[in-house]
Amino acid sequence: MKKGVLLVNLGSPESPSPQDVKKYLGEFLMDERVIDIPLIARTALVKGIILKTRPKASAAAYKKIWWDEGSPLIVISERLKAKVQKEVDYPVALAMRYGSMTIKKGIQELVDQGVDEVFLIPLYPQFAMATTETILVLTEELRQEHFPNVKIDHLPAFYNKPDYIEVLSDSVKRHLGGKTYDHILFSYHGIPERHIRKSDVTKSHCKIDGSCCVTPSKAHEFCYKHQCLEVTRLVAEKLGLEEGAFSTSFQSRLGFDPWLQPYTDRTIERLGLAGVKNMAIITPAFVSDCLETLEEIAMEGQELFHEVGGKEFTTVPCLNDDDSWSALLGKWINNWAK
Numbered sequence: 248m249k250k251g252v253l254l255v256n257l258g259s260p261e262s263p264s265p266q267d268v269k270k271y272l273g274e275f276l277m278d279e280r281v282i283d284i285p286l287i288a289r290t291a292l293v294k295g296i297i298l299k300t301r302p303k304a305s306a307a308a309y310k311k312i313w314w315d316e317g318s319p320l321i322v323i324s325e326r327l328k329a330k331v332q333k334e335v336d337y338p339v340a341l342a343m344r345y346g347s348m349t350i351k352k353g354i355q356e357l358v359d360q361g362v363d364e365v366f367l368i369p370l371y372p373q374f375a376m377a378t379t380e381t382i383l384v385l386t387e388e389l390r391q392e393h394f395p396n397v398k399i400d401h402l403p404a405f406y407n408k409p410d411y412i413e414v415l416s417d418s419v420k421r422h423l424g425g426k427t428y429d430h431i432l433f434s435y436h437g438i439p440e441r442h443i444r445k446s447d448v449t450k451s452h453c454k455i456d457g458s459c460c461v462t463p464s465k466a467h468e469f470c471y472k473h474q475c476l477e478v479t480r481l482v483a484e485k486l487g488l489e490e491g492a493f494s495t496s497f498q499s500r501l502g503f504d505p506w507l508q509p510y511t512d513r514t515i516e517r518l519g520l521a522g523v524k525n526m527a528i529i530t531p532a533f534v535s536d537c538l539e540t541l542e543e544i545a546m547e548g549q550e551l552f553h554e555v556g557g558k559e560f561t562t563v564p565c566l567n568d569d570d571s572w573s574a575l576l577g578k579w580i581n582n583w584a585k
């Protein structure tokens with residue numbers, strides 16, 4: 248069998264125009280694992296409400312972070328792919344869950360090079376139904392329909408792999424440069440609390456309040472909140488951060504359902520009002536910088552912090568195309584191929 252690798256990230260609009268943003272959001276939010284309500288209600292919510300107002304505001308946000316080469320998330324993922332390719336002897340392709348760089352095209356690109364055994368790498372450290380699961384389900388559907396002779400393995404969520412924690416901690420240390428901060432905030436993309444309950448394989452473990460997340464359980468293999476809290480704990484331990492000098496929060500909520508808490512914007516506000524002058528923020532749910540890190544955190548978050556009396560707001564870049572990150576992916580790929 249000939250082996251190949253498919254890296255998959257979320258995707259981005261084709262351009263920051265309201266039309267392209269609307270098209271992208273339409274595909275993304277109509278995914279039943281992102282907005283997980285019945286089709287009729289989802290269509291009414293997405294097409295009848297969200298797509299009438301959000302594309303204009305989102306397009307303005309995308310314009311602020313767009314690069315000459317395109318969307319930061321796509322450009323960074325392409326740079327990462329090129330570096331991973333240098334680490335391994337197998338063909339590496341890149342696809343996005345939404346948009347024109349489809350998973351089907353990614354598999355086809357590998358098949359055209361003779362590949363019939365694919366290592367699928369969802370580029371998310373933590374499992375969530377809105378990210379890893381939707382990639383795995385769609386890939387399996389595509390395999391059955393178009394590539395029945397191709398074998399596909401995948402890399403599970405890697406949030407607690409010691410080598411990942413080491414690479415992430417080293418990157419954070421390098422970017423924080425030995426300075427001391429009043430507070431270090433680990434901000435993860437939020438999800439509705441309901442998603443946590445749905446992904447609970449035991450059907451009774453997850454209580455959302457966080458107490459369950461520190462009680463060992465089979466549920467943790469698919470519990471986004473547990474996995475986020477673990478990344479914070481493990482990185483804080485590696486960096487020797489003291490209890491109280493760091494915390495975890497969840498950003499980017501949408502709609503009126505309860506999402507994982509505490510919310511990042513309210514946490515930044517609370518920290519500033521409590522007298523924190525100098526804070527750093529790390530975003531380990533994202534492996535590449537994107538709208539949610541470059542605009543929501545580095546721009547909006549900073550503005551909010553200054554409004555409530557904060558002075559220095561340092562954002563740590565994602566792993567992006569760091570040499571140590573591409574080398575680690577190369578190591579995981581070579582281990583899989585053995």
Ligand SMILES: C=CC1=C(C)c2cc3[nH]c(cc4nc(cc5[nH]c(cc1n2)c(C)c5CCC(=O)O)C(CCC(=O)O)=C4C)c(C)c3C=C
Nearest residue numbers: 257258259281282305320375377436438501532537538539
């Ligand atoms: C119900 C809505 C959403 C869920 C659930 C959700 C989960 C989720 N998303 C990411 C990663 C990214 N999300 C990004 C953008 C983004 N996310 C949502 C909604 C949900 N995400 C929206 C509407 C948007 C678009 C922007 C906006 O209008 O606010 C991005 C950035 C993409 C880019 O082009 O830069 C990423 C990355 C994770 C990891 C996650 C669950 C764990």
Ligand SMILES: [Fe+2]
Nearest residue numbers: 436437499539
């Ligand atoms: Fe999102």
Ligand SMILES: [Fe+2]
Nearest residue numbers: 453459460473
């Ligand atoms: Fe939990």
